[in-house]
Amino acid sequence: MKIDSKGIMELIPQRYPFLFVDRVEELIVNEKIIAIKNISIDEPLFQGHFPGEPTLPGVIIIEALAQASGVLAAKSMPEGINGIPYFVGINNFKFRKPVLPGDCLRLESAIKRRIKNFTTFVCKAYIDDQVIAEGEILTAIVKKEDR
Numbered sequence: 458m459k460i461d462s463k464g465i466m467e468l469i470p471q472r473y474p475f476l477f478v479d480r481v482e483e484l485i486v487n488e489k490i491i492a493i494k495n496i497s498i499d500e501p502l503f504q505g506h507f508p509g510e511p512t513l514p515g516v517i518i519i520e521a522l523a524q525a526s527g528v529l530a531a532k533s534m535p536e537g538i539n540g541i542p543y544f545v546g547i548n549n550f551k552f553r554k555p556v557l558p559g560d561c562l563r564l565e566s567a568i569k570r571r572i573k574n575f576t577t578f579v580c581k582a583y584i585d586d587q588v589i590a591e592g593e594i595l596t597a598i599v600k601k602e603d604r
Contacts, residue, residue: 550592
């Protein structure tokens with residue numbers, strides 16, 4: 458299943474300038490997602506990170522993977538659960554290569570395990586076929602009435 462930016466915004470609460478998933482190329486409910494984030498020199502964060510040497514901060518790569526995982530979590534929610542996926546933890550993240558303006562990040566996330574409303578995802582970010590970051594992300598589905 459493919460999802461455009463409008464469909465993404467129907468599933469997760471983030472908005473520009475903090476929405477870091479441009480489109481979903483593939484989504485298999487309860488299994489995995491492949492999403493894209495195009496890195497443009499126009500990103501507001503490049504004004505300060507770093508002047509003259511624009512580099513995408515690692516925390517933004519993690520956030521992009523968390524948002525992609527949130528889209529998968531939202532599409533995989535059991536029937537009748539009306540909630541929002543929240544990013545609640547990371548584990549064992551490694552960064553292998555800097556991300557620069559002009560790069561296209563491929564965000565891949567797969568469900569590792571679920572316990573109640575918590576889901577652990579195994580995540581990898583790629584530029585072309587090279588892994589540039591990887592680790593685990595934990596999300597929790599918070600029911601709208603519990604917020």
